[in-house]
Amino acid sequence: MERENTVFIPQTTYIYRVVHRVMEGDCQCEHGPMPVTVGPLYADVYPVTNAQYYQFVQDSGYRPEDDRGYLRHWVDGCYKPEDADKPVVWVSLEDARAYAAFYGKRLPKDYEWQYLAAGDECLEWPWGNSPDYSRANVYSHGLTPVDAFPQGVSPTGCMDMCGNCWEMVDEFHFDGSHYFQLLRGGSFYRAHHYWHAEGGPQKNNTHLKMQFLSGAMSRNATVGFRCVKEGD
Amino acid sequence: MLQYDQNTKRAVIRNNTLQMTLNFVDGILIEECSNLLTGDQQNPRRELFNLTFMGGQYSSRDFAVGEVLTCQDRVHQLLTVPLENEALGLSIRVHFLNDKKETISVIVQIRDRYIHGVPYELFLHSPFLAQLSMRGEGDRYYYPANAVESLDGTPLLKMMRESFYNNDVKLPLVCCDKGGKSGFAVQFPSKADLDDCGAIQNRNMQFSKIASAEELHTHQILCNPDNTYNDTFEFEITGLSGGWVEAFARFRQQWESGYDFSEYEKEDLKWFNEKFLHQFSFLYGTEAYDAENQKIDPEKLLKEGEAFGGFDTVTLWNQYPRLGVDKRSQWDFYNDFPGGMAAFKEAVDAFHAKGVQVFMPYIPWDAGAEESPETLGDHFAGLLEQTGADGYQLDTLGDIPDSFREKCDAVRPGLVMTTQHHPDKKHPIEKITTSWDEFWDTRPMPKVDIFRFLCPRHIAPVISRWYRKEDKDLLIQYSQFGAAPLVIWQDIFGRWMPFSAEQKAAIKGWKEVYLAHRLTYQCALPTPFYPVAPREVYCNLFPADSGSEQIYSLYNDGDLLFDGALCELFVPGSTAEVILGGGEASVKNGKLYAQLPPKEVVHISVKP
Numbered sequence: 145m146e147r148e149n150t151v152f153i154p155q156t157t158y159i160y161r162v163v164h165r166v167m168e169g170d171c172q173c174e175h176g177p178m179p180v181t182v183g184p185l186y187a188d189v190y191p192v193t194n195a196q197y198y199q200f201v202q203d204s205g206y207r208p209e210d211d212r213g214y215l216r217h218w219v220d221g222c223y224k225p226e227d228a229d230k231p232v233v234w235v236s237l238e239d240a241r242a243y244a245a246f247y248g249k250r251l252p253k254d255y256e257w258q259y260l261a262a263g264d265e266c267l268e269w270p271w272g273n274s275p276d277y278s279r280a281n282v283y284s285h286g287l288t289p290v291d292a293f294p295q296g297v298s299p300t301g302c303m304d305m306c307g308n309c310w311e312m313v314d315e316f317h318f319d320g321s322h323y324f325q326l327l328r329g330g331s332f333y334r335a336h337h338y339w340h341a342e343g344g345p346q347k348n349n350t351h352l353k354m355q356f357l358s359g360a361m362s363r364n365a366t367v368g369f370r371c372v373k374e375g376d
Numbered sequence: 377m378l379q380y381d382q383n384t385k386r387a388v389i390r391n392n393t394l395q396m397t398l399n400f401v402d403g404i405l406i407e408e409c410s411n412l413l414t415g416d417q418q419n420p421r422r423e424l425f426n427l428t429f430m431g432g433q434y435s436s437r438d439f440a441v442g443e444v445l446t447c448q449d450r451v452h453q454l455l456t457v458p459l460e461n462e463a464l465g466l467s468i469r470v471h472f473l474n475d476k477k478e479t480i481s482v483i484v485q486i487r488d489r490y491i492h493g494v495p496y497e498l499f500l501h502s503p504f505l506a507q508l509s510m511r512g513e514g515d516r517y518y519y520p521a522n523a524v525e526s527l528d529g530t531p532l533l534k535m536m537r538e539s540f541y542n543n544d545v546k547l548p549l550v551c552c553d554k555g556g557k558s559g560f561a562v563q564f565p566s567k568a569d570l571d572d573c574g575a576i577q578n579r580n581m582q583f584s585k586i587a588s589a590e591e592l593h594t595h596q597i598l599c600n601p602d603n604t605y606n607d608t609f610e611f612e613i614t615g616l617s618g619g620w621v622e623a624f625a626r627f628r629q630q631w632e633s634g635y636d637f638s639e640y641e642k643e644d645l646k647w648f649n650e651k652f653l654h655q656f657s658f659l660y661g662t663e664a665y666d667a668e669n670q671k672i673d674p675e676k677l678l679k680e681g682e683a684f685g686g687f688d689t690v691t692l693w694n695q696y697p698r699l700g701v702d703k704r705s706q707w708d709f710y711n712d713f714p715g716g717m718a719a720f721k722e723a724v725d726a727f728h729a730k731g732v733q734v735f736m737p738y739i740p741w742d743a744g745a746e747e748s749p750e751t752l753g754d755h756f757a758g759l760l761e762q763t764g765a766d767g768y769q770l771d772t773l774g775d776i777p778d779s780f781r782e783k784c785d786a787v788r789p790g791l792v793m794t795t796q797h798h799p800d801k802k803h804p805i806e807k808i809t810t811s812w813d814e815f816w817d818t819r820p821m822p823k824v825d826i827f828r829f830l831c832p833r834h835i836a837p838v839i840s841r842w843y844r845k846e847d848k849d850l851l852i853q854y855s856q857f858g859a860a861p862l863v864i865w866q867d868i869f870g871r872w873m874p875f876s877a878e879q880k881a882a883i884k885g886w887k888e889v890y891l892a893h894r895l896t897y898q899c900a901l902p903t904p905f906y907p908v909a910p911r912e913v914y915c916n917l918f919p920a921d922s923g924s925e926q927i928y929s930l931y932n933d934g935d936l937l938f939d940g941a942l943c944e945l946f947v948p949g950s951t952a953e954v955i956l957g958g959g960e961a962s963v964k965n966g967k968l969y970a971q972l973p974p975k976e977v978v979h980i981s982v983k984p
Contacts, residue, residue, distance in 0.1 A: 167697050169870030213712060310701070321661045321872040333702060337741040339772070340700025355660035355698055355870055358670045360712035365702035 151301035152375060153183040153259070158266065160255040163350050165342050171353040172319035173326070182259040184375030187252065190231075190290035190303050191311060191370045194223035197232035197243060204246045208239055213360025229289035231309045231368035237325055238362070240312055240369040249371035251314035254351060256372060257328050261306070262348040263299025269348060270298035270305045280307035282345040284332045287366075302370075305329050307345050309368040310352070323356040331366040378453040378474055380446045387444070387455055393478045393615030400444060400457055403436030404470055406504055411615035414558050418511075422504040425484065428596065429464060429498045439468060452476065465491035466498075469605055479614045486608040488601035499596040505549070505562065505583070505611065506593045514554030518620055520547045520564065522587035524905040526820045527912060527933055531587065533904060534815065534825045536800050542569050543800040544634070545830060546584040548612075548627055549592070556619040556907040561626060563612035569801075576606040583609065621903050621917075621946070628830055628901075634802065640809050640833040644790040648767070648810055649898060651688035651733070651861065652887045654837050655681060658867035659694045659713075670714040672723035678730055683877070684864055685884035690727060691735040691769050692720065697869050699742055706739045707755050720763040733766035735794065740773055753780035760787045767792035774811070775804040798827050798836060805831065812839045812863060818850035822857045822914045822931035822977075829904040829916075839863035848875055852882050856956060856977040857931050858904075859890065859897040859918060889956045889979065896920040896927050896981075908943040910934075913972060917946055927955070928980045932972040942968045949982035 161176035197215075200206065208214050216234040217227070235243075237251075244250045252260060261270050271279050279296035281288040281304075290304045298305050305311075310327040317324050330346035341352060343366070356362060380387040385400040390412065397407040409419040427434045442458035452473055459468040471483040488495060509515050518524065522531040536545045546566060552559025566580035582597045599608050616622050639645070657664035657677060666673040672692070681687035694713055695706045710717050724734045738756050747755075760768065768784065770776055774797040784791050795804075795811040813825050813836040828836060838855045839862075840848060855862050862883060866874045875883070890897060899921050906917035912934035919926040926946055932938045937959075945966055952961035952968060957978035959971040972978050 167869075169697055169868060172871075212714075319872070321663065321867065322870050323667060324660075324870070327701070331702075335700035335703075336745075337700075339696060339741050341697060343700060352701075353870070354701060357660060357665075357714055358667070359714045361698075361709075361714065365704070367701065 150186040150188055150373070153185050153187055153300055153372075154375075155181060155183040156259070156264065157181045158259060158264070160258060161349060162254065162258060164353055165350065167341070169353070169355075171324075171351075172322075173315070173317050176255075180255040182256050185256070186373040186375050187260050187300065187302055188249075188370040188372065189301060191309060191368045192232050192240075192243060193229050193290055194218075194232045195228040197235070198223055200243045200246055204242070206239075206242050206246070208236065208242075210359050213363040214239065216360075216363070217365065227287070229291065230287040231290055231304070233287070233309055233365055233368050234363045235368070236362040237312050237316060241314070243369075244371045247371070247373075249373045251312060251369055252372045254313045254315050254326050254328070257311065257313050258348055260300050260302045260372075261298050261329065265299060267299060267348060269345075270296055270302070275345065277345060280304075280345055281332045282307035282330065283334055287332060305348075308332055309366050310364070312367060312369045313351075316356070325354045325356055327352040327354050327367060333366050378446060378448065378455060380444060380455060382444070385441075385444070387446075387472070389453065389455065389472055389474050389480055391474055391476055391478060391480065393617075394480050394613060396472065396480055398455075398472065400441050403439060403441065403459070404457055409504070409560075409613065411510065411558050411560060413615055413617045419504065419508060422507060424470065424482070424502060424504050426501045426503065427466075427498060428501075429466070430496050434461070434464070436468075436470075439466075465489035466601075467605075479612055482611040482613065484608050484610070485605040486599055486601040487603060487605050489603055495600070495602065498599045498601060500579075500599050500609065501596050502609075502611075506595065508549070508551050508560060508562065510551050510559045511553045515559075516552055516554060516556060516619075517589065517592070518547070518550035518623070519587050519589075519592065520549050520584045523547055523550070523620075524914070528820070530820050532820070532823050532914070534823055536798055536827055542581065544631065544802070545800075545826060546581070547826075548623055549583075549586065550616070550620055550623040552616060552619040557617060559616040559619055559623075561614045561616055561623040563614075563627070563630070565610055565612055574600060576600050576602060576604075576608070579609045580607075620905070620907055624829070624903055625901065631830060636806055637833060639807050645792055645809055647733070647790065648792045649835055650894070652890050653681070653684055653686060653688050653883070654861065654863040655687040655690045656839070656863055656865040656867075657690050657692050658869060659692060660698070660870060661867040661872065663867050664690070664692075671719060674723055674726040674730065674732075678727075678732065681864075683880040683884065684875070685887035687732060687864065689733040689735060689766070691737060692723065693737055695737070695739055695742070696771070699739065705744060706742045707759070710759065717762050720765075724764045728764070734763070735767045735769045735792075736760060736763060736765040737769045737771055738773075739771050741771075749777045749780055753777070753783035756780065757783040757787050760784055760791060766790065767794060770795045770808075772796055774799040774808070775801060776808070778807070781807060798834075805834070809833075810835050810837075812837060813860060814839045814841065815854075816841075818843065818847045818854065820933075821850055821853050821975075822933065823854060824858045824904050824916060825860070826904065828858050828860055829902050832898060832900060832902055835861065835898065837861040837863045839865055841865065841868055842873065844873070845876060845879075848879055852879060852886065853931070853977050856886055856979070857914075857916060857929050859902075859916065859927075859929055861890070886956065893925070893927060893955065893981065895922070896925055903946075906943065906946065909941055910938055913938055913942065915943065919946055923947070923984070925981050925983045928968060928982065930970065930972055930978045930980065932974050932976065932978075935974050937974060938970070938972040940969065942970050944968075945982060949984055952980050952982045955979045955981045
C-alpha cells in the first residue's frame, strides 16, 4: 500500500472538551473545557496496520512479557494475508507504546487525538458536522483496510478516525482505586444491548472509559492505535 | 345465613364477621353493612354504585330490577340481582357471594351492548366504598396503595410495582375504629398483571391504586364493559376484630395460599438464611483485586470486611461495564481474566477457607444470537462447576427459565439463586429464594419493603448503589427497621463510594444483634407498621415462631425523645430489653413503654 505516511500538524491551540458515555461508573479524568496546545507534530495518517506491526515485530524482536491475548487474530506468528492493511488489534497499550517507541514515536494524548480528528473547526465528525456512515466502517461485520474510506478524511488529513477500530491514546489513569484507559473513534462493531459498552461511530469529542485488567483483558479485537511524532 | 323476602324485597346476608341487609325496592340499597363482632349497625343506607355514561349520571334506581336469584352449595350462598336499562343498552348483574365464614364478595358485572355501535366511556363510583366507616369520627384508614404514610404524607410501605407492570400484591382497603381493632377489610381481587386500562377485568386494579382519603371519596373508575358479563369490579369484604394486624395477616394468608413454597424448605439452601453481610466485588478495582500480582485478593477484602463485622458472602463481578467493546462474551471474560477460570476457582477456594460463600453473576442481556436458554444454562452450570461457587446472581432479572435452574441444580446441591430485583410473578417467587432489595429513594425513613413482610421466607438483603453518606445512614436504618440483611457495595462499577468508619461500626453492631435474634427476625408472621399510640413513632413487629420473644422495631420520627406508652403487646410478655439503639423499655399491664431517641431505630425484645 503506497500512501503518504504522516501529516504535519503545526502548533496550534484549541479549547479541548471531551465527554464520555454516561453509563455507570463515571470517568475520573480531566474533560475540559480548557485551552490546550497541540503540535508541532507529525501524525500518522492511518492507524498502524497488521503488516506494519509485523514488520515491527521482525525488526525489534518485541515480545510482551505477558502475551495473553497478544495478536490473537494472527496465525503462526503472522497476520492473514487479507488482513495486511487492516488495523492491528489485540494489542495492549504497552504493546502499542513499544511499537511507537521503536520508531521514535508515541501515541497521541487524548486532546491531541481529538484535534487530529476535528481540526481547527472542532468538527463533530472527521468529515463535518453531520453523521455520514458512508464515510466510515461502522455497523458492519469486520475490520476493513485503513484506507478503505478516503472520504472520511479529517481536516488534518488523518484517515479512519471514525469507526473501523477504536484507537488507544497515550493515557493510562489510576484514580486511587482503578486503572483505566481511554478509547477514541468507535469501531465497526456495536454490541446489541443497552447495557453493552456502546460501539459504532463515535463523535470526535467523545471517549470511552475502558477499565483495565492485565493480560488478555488488556487487548481487544476492536482496539488499535496510531502514532504521532514530535515536530520541529 | 342468607334470607330473601320476595314480598318486601329485602335480603339479609350474615356470616361470622358481617351482616349485610339489602333492599331492592328501588334499585339496590345497602341498608347496612355491619361488623357483627361489635353488635352495632354500620354503613347505613349506602348506594352501591353510580355510573357516568354518555353524558348522564345514573344510579341503580335508574335500572329495572329483575328477578332476584338465591342459591347455595356446601361452601357459598349466592344472591344475584339483575338490573336492566334498555335505553342505555346496559345490563348489570350484582352478586352477593357469602362464604358462610368471614367474607362477603360483592361482584358487579356490567354488560354494554354498544347502542351506538361503539364503546363509550363508562365511569363507576361506589358511594358505599367511598363512605365506608366503622365508628365514623376517629376511624383509621389504610389505603391500598398507601397503607401508612410519614408525617409529611409520603407513602412508607414500598409496594412491588414498576410502571404498568403489576403483580398480585394488592393490599386491601382497611377501615377500623380509633382503637385499631374493629373494622372492615375490602379486598379488590385481580389476577391482572398489567396496569393498563383497556381490559375489562382489570378494573379492580384501579381500586387497588387508591392512596388517600380524597382518592377514596372521589374515585371514578373507568370501566371497559363489552357485550359479556365479565367481572367489572369486586369488593371482598371482611369484618375485622384485630384491625390492621389482622387485615395484613389475612391478606398474607390469602396471598400465600396460591403458592408452593417447598423450594424454601430445602435444607441445602438454608445456609443462606444464616448469612447477614453480603459483599459485591467489582474486580476492576483494588478493593478485591491485587493489580500488582494480577489476582483476586480474598485476604485483603475479608480483612477490610472485618470493620463491617465480616463479610459472609461475596459476589465476584468481572464483566459489566466492560462487555461490548468487542465480541467477547461473559463466558470469554472468565477465560481472559488474569489467570483464567483457574483464578476464580483459586479465589473461591480461598473464600471458602475463611467460611465465606461466593456468588457468580449471570448476565442475561449479553446472550448472543447463537445462544439459547439451553446453551446459556449449560454455560453457566459449567461455570458454577468449574469455580466451585455457592450461588448465582441473576443480573437485571426477576425470573429465569426452569431449565436453566435445573442445569445449575444438577451441578451440586446447595446452590442459591438470587436476583437483582424481587421476583414478582408466581412461579419465580416460588423458585427464587432470595433477591436483592435494591431501592432508589431512601427518604423518608421509616420506609419498609412489603415483600419482606408478605414473604418473610424470601430473605432479601438491602443493597445501595449511588448512596452518599446521608443516604447510607438511611440505608442502615432501613435495614435495621425492616430487619433485613445487607449487601455492602462500595465500588460502583469504577466509582469508589465507601462507607464511613462510623457506618461500618453501626453495621457491625447490627449484624451481631441480627444473628443473635435471627430466628425471631426471620419469623413467619411479621407485621409491618404494627399500630402504636404516638403518631410520630412507627413499629414493625417480629414475633418468634417459637413464642420465645417478640421484637418491636421502632423508629421515632419526631424531633424529641419519646417517653411513654407505645402499644399493647401483641402477645403477653413480662420483660422488655433494648437490644439495638438507645433508650429504655418496660412492660406494664400488658403494654409496652419506652424511651425512644429521635431519628433512631430501636429494637426492643419482649419475653414471656
